[in-house]
Amino acid sequence: MRIGELAQATGTKAETIRYYERAGILPAADRTDSNYRDYSDEHLATLTFVRRARALGFSMAQVRELLALSDHDDKPCENVDQLVRQQLSEVDSKIADLTALREELGQLLQSCEADRIGDCRIVESLSASRARP
Amino acid sequence: MRIGELAQATGTKAETIRYYERAGILPAADRTDSNYRDYSDEHLATLTFVRRARALGFSMAQVRELLALSDHDDKPCENVDQLVRQQLSEVDSKIADLTALREELGQLLQSCEADRIGDCRIVESLSASRARP
DNA sequence: ATGCACCTTGTAGCAGCTACAAGGTCAAGC
DNA sequence: GCTTGACCTTGTAGCTGCTACAAGGTGCAT
Structure with a gap:
C-alpha cells in the first residue's frame, strides 16, 4: 500500500509517517519502481x-522501548509491565497537578466581582503591582 | 537588580528571562554602564x-493578553474573567482526557499475567501482530 | 496531451524554553 | 597589580512531535 492509504487507514498524516521513518520508529518501506514507498x-x-x-x-522514546521489547517474545514481560506502570504514575501525577490548578482557577474566578480591571481581584491575585512597559 | 538576582527572586533561569524579553512578555530593562540589564x-x-x-x-499568548488587559484599569474585567474561564475549561478537558487514559492504562496492567512477552496481553492489546524491522 | 491527485526530497516553523560558545566585567584575595 | 571565579553579554542551535511549505516527479482518467 502507498503512504496515503496507510495514512488514511491509521488516521496519521503522510508527513508524520515519513517523520516516524526518519525517527526510526517505523521501519523503512520497500520502494516501487517509481520510488514510492510500498507498505x-x-x-x-x-x-497502529x-x-x-x-x-x-x-x-517517542518509550514507544521505541515498547517496540524493541515486543520484538523479543521470549524475554520476561516485566519490562513492558514496568513501562506501563511508569506511564500510569506519570498520568496520575499530571492529573493531580491539573486538579490543583483547577482549584486555583476556580478560586480566581470567584474572587472577581468587580466591574473594572482596576478593581479586579484576578489581576491583583496574580501579582500585586506590575511594571507598565 | 541584575538578571541573576531577578532570576533567583522569581525562580526563573536568567536565560528564560532574556527569552521573555525577546518574546515581548517582559519589557526591556535599563542597562548599566557595563551593559548589564538593570531591573x-x-x-x-x-x-512574578x-x-x-x-x-x-x-x-504565552494568553499571558500577553492578561498583561495587556491589566494595563487598562478602567476597562471592564469581563475579558480577564473570560480568559480564566476558558483556561478552566481547557484544564477540565485535559483532566477528562487523562482520566480516560488512566483507565485504559489500568486495564492494560491488569491484562498482563504472563511471564513472557510472547504471551503478554499488553503488547497484544496494543496491536495484534507487528512488523519486525 | 492535459489535468489532477498523489508521491518524492529538503527545509523551516510551532511552543517554551534550555544549552552551549566566545567573550566582557567586577569584586575579592594574594 | 594580577589572577581567579562568578557573573554578565550576544548569538546560535537543540529539545519534542509533529506540520507546512516548495519544487519537482508519477499515475491515471479524460
Whole structure:
C-alpha cells in the first residue's frame, strides 16, 4: 500500500509517517519502481501500535522501548509491565497537578466581582503591582 | 537588580528571562554602564505575574493578553474573567482526557499475567501482530 | 496531451524554553 | 597589580512531535 492509504487507514498524516521513518520508529518501506514507498500489513500493524501507544501518552522514546521489547517474545514481560506502570504514575501525577490548578482557577474566578480591571481581584491575585512597559 | 538576582527572586533561569524579553512578555530593562540589564521592582512584579500565570497553564499568548488587559484599569474585567474561564475549561478537558487514559492504562496492567512477552496481553492489546524491522 | 491527485526530497516553523560558545566585567584575595 | 571565579553579554542551535511549505516527479482518467 502507498503512504496515503496507510495514512488514511491509521488516521496519521503522510508527513508524520515519513517523520516516524526518519525517527526510526517505523521501519523503512520497500520502494516501487517509481520510488514510492510500498507498505506491508506488518507496517500497518506497527503503525497502529505506535499510534495507540502515543495516544496513551507514551513518549517517542518509550514507544521505541515498547517496540524493541515486543520484538523479543521470549524475554520476561516485566519490562513492558514496568513501562506501563511508569506511564500510569506519570498520568496520575499530571492529573493531580491539573486538579490543583483547577482549584486555583476556580478560586480566581470567584474572587472577581468587580466591574473594572482596576478593581479586579484576578489581576491583583496574580501579582500585586506590575511594571507598565 | 541584575538578571541573576531577578532570576533567583522569581525562580526563573536568567536565560528564560532574556527569552521573555525577546518574546515581548517582559519589557526591556535599563542597562548599566557595563551593559548589564538593570531591573526595577516593577519588572519583578511583572515577572512574578507571568510565572504565576504560566504555572496556572496560561499560554504565552494568553499571558500577553492578561498583561495587556491589566494595563487598562478602567476597562471592564469581563475579558480577564473570560480568559480564566476558558483556561478552566481547557484544564477540565485535559483532566477528562487523562482520566480516560488512566483507565485504559489500568486495564492494560491488569491484562498482563504472563511471564513472557510472547504471551503478554499488553503488547497484544496494543496491536495484534507487528512488523519486525 | 492535459489535468489532477498523489508521491518524492529538503527545509523551516510551532511552543517554551534550555544549552552551549566566545567573550566582557567586577569584586575579592594574594 | 594580577589572577581567579562568578557573573554578565550576544548569538546560535537543540529539545519534542509533529506540520507546512516548495519544487519537482508519477499515475491515471479524460
